[in-house]
Amino acid sequence: MAKQRRLTGYRRPDGSVGTRNHVAILPVDDLSNAAVEGIAGLVPGTLPLPHAFGRLQFGDDLELTFRTLIGIGANPNVAAVIVVGIEPNWTSIVADGIAKTGKPVESIAIEGRGDLKVIEHAARYAKQFLQDASELTREPVERSDIILSTKDGESDTTTGLGSCRVTAYLVDRWVESGGTMIFGETSELTGGEHLIADRCVDDEVRKRFQSFYDNYIDMIEQTGANLLGSQPTQGNIAGGLSTIEEKALGNIVKTGNVPVVGALAPAEAPTKAGLNFMDTSSAAAECVTLMTAGGGVVNLFPTGQGNVIGNPVQPVVKISANPKTTGAMSDHIDVDCSSVLSQESTVEEAGEALIDIVERTINGRVTAAEALNHREFTLTKLYRSA
Amino acid sequence: MTSSRPDFLAHRSGDAVAVAVRDLEPGPAEGGYLDGDATERVELTKKVPLGHKVALRDVAAGEDVIEYGIRIGIASADIVRGDYVHTHNIRSARWQNSVA
Numbered sequence: 001m002a003k004q005r006r007l008t009g010y011r012r013p014d015g016s017v018g019t020r021n022h023v024a025i026l027p028v029d030d031l032s033n034a035a036v037e038g039i040a041g042l043v044p045g046t047l048p049l050p051h052a053f054g055r056l057q058f059g060d061d062l063e064l065t066f067r068t069l070i071g072i073g074a075n076p077n078v079a080a081v082i083v084v085g086i087e088p089n090w091t092s093i094v095a096d097g098i099a100k101t102g103k104p105v106e107s108i109a110i111e112g113r114g115d116l117k118v119i120e121h122a123a124r125y126a127k128q129f130l131q132d133a134s135e136l137t138r139e140p141v142e143r144s145d146i147i148l149s150t151k152d153g154e155s156d157t158t159t160g161l162g163s164c165r166v167t168a169y170l171v172d173r174w175v176e177s178g179g180t181m182i183f184g185e186t187s188e189l190t191g192g193e194h195l196i197a198d199r200c201v202d203d204e205v206r207k208r209f210q211s212f213y214d215n216y217i218d219m220i221e222q223t224g225a226n227l228l229g230s231q232p233t234q235g236n237i238a239g240g241l242s243t244i245e246e247k248a249l250g251n252i253v254k255t256g257n258v259p260v261v262g263a264l265a266p267a268e269a270p271t272k273a274g275l276n277f278m279d280t281s282s283a284a285a286e287c288v289t290l291m292t293a294g295g296g297v298v299n300l301f302p303t304g305q306g307n308v309i310g311n312p313v314q315p316v317v318k319i320s321a322n323p324k325t326t327g328a329m330s331d332h333i334d335v336d337c338s339s340v341l342s343q344e345s346t347v348e349e350a351g352e353a354l355i356d357i358v359e360r361t362i363n364g365r366v367t368a369a370e371a372l373n374h375r376e377f378t379l380t381k382l383y384r385s386a
Numbered sequence: 387m388t389s390s391r392p393d394f395l396a397h398r399s400g401d402a403v404a405v406a407v408r409d410l411e412p413g414p415a416e417g418g419y420l421d422g423d424a425t426e427r428v429e430l431t432k433k434v435p436l437g438h439k440v441a442l443r444d445v446a447a448g449e450d451v452i453e454y455g456i457r458i459g460i461a462s463a464d465i466v467r468g469d470y471v472h473t474h475n476i477r478s479a480r481w482q483n484s485v486a
Binding site: 161192221239246250323 | 391392395397405406407408420435436437438439453454456457458459473476478480481484485486
């Protein structure tokens with residue numbers, strides 16, 4: 001195995017380590033997007049995170065939105081946060097949740113002030129946070145400090161044969177080095193969910209995993225819908241995948257051979273190093289957003305047909321073994337491992353090349369998705385708002 | 387494995403299907419397995435695009451179709467060795483409403 005590269009990152013007050021150093025401008029709700037964009041417009045270099053929800057949500061759906069927004073602010077790739085909401089109560093819940101990490105947080109509500117006064121107040125904090133963040137420096141870190149996540153998208157049969165095997169090589173090495181990895185895509189385990197259950201370290205984790213899986217699948221199956229074209233997607237089918245089981249078995253390949261040490265609710269942060277399952281949608285932006293809220297600082301994204309997703313907070317590294325995609329969509333691909341498909345290189349050789357890119361990404365290399373300004377930030381909605 | 391680049395690859399010995407790793411025309415095609423050195427030669431009945439599946443053995447309608455050593459679905463029509471396999475002749479065993 002190649003000599004390990006020196007890794008660097010931003011160590012936050014709670015000890016977590018980030019690969020980016022964003023000042024996030026975070027709306028609690030859709031109504032606050034305009035003010036958030038206004039603040040970010042006055043202070044270029046800050047990161048506005050507009051989204052579509054946050055009003056009249058209730059119960060588990062509201063809890064998930066809070067957990068996601070707090071998790072995004074708490075993500076180690078974020079140095080400081082401005083929180084803006086239409087009213088003060090939910091705004092404080094989100095701001096206080098983020099402030100537990102010890103990072104600078106300022107919050108303000110719009111009611112009683114209006115957008116322009118909010119923008120003026122918050123922009124002054126944003127400017128200060130940006131200047132303060134600019135003086136934070138990278139320090140040497142270890143693989144065990146880094147939480148990676150993985151999700152694949154627009155998969156085809158080349159993912160199971162190529163890019164997921166290459167990703168699995170990294171997953172096994174990362175976990176062996178004490179690192180943490182999150183995978184998810186609950187419905188996309190169907191037909192191979194027993195393989196994941198068998199790899200759970202103990203009955204408690206297995207029971208939690210199985211409960212997440214059964215609940216999600218019940219929700220889908222109760223609709224009685226013909227899912228062909230949705231799961232698998234039209235892109236999956238165009239790429240040769242015929243059934244959900246076939247898609248799932250390829251998807252599962254990327255999790256490698258290490259045990260599953262945790263089963264996490266959506267947007268829940270892992271508490272144990274190693275491979276953690278998270279209950280997520282298989283839709284790329286929803287899934288990666290939840291994994292970012294769970295603390296992922298670099299996402300590994302095998303793709304077959306060429307999913308272009310990025311995330312504003314977590315860099316997404318695209319890996320493809322489909323030679324048509326790596327040719328036609330090379331602008332979006334960080335790691336071309338099509339030589340595994342033609343058997344001109346081994347999984348180990350391609351896996352070492354992937355580790356090289358991922359470690360350079362940790363150290364600050366800009367991914368294709370970042371360079372192309374892909375900032376898909378998508379909340380998962382469990383049901384309709386009241 | 388053959389010394390030249392394969393036309394298709396199968397995950398496990400015993401799999402009923404393999405994946406074309408290049409666009410294949412009707413006629414002879416040669417490939418192998420990820421888990422061994424065995425090779426297969428089949429006579430393709432149709433074009434099989436890159437990433438789409440080739441039958442390595444006959445599967446009667448209603449029988450399980452195996453890939454990765456595991457069931458990926460059920461044959462919805464008789465499949466013979468060399469056939470192109472996709473949603474026209476295989477369907478999910480788990481989501482039985484999911485049909486082309």
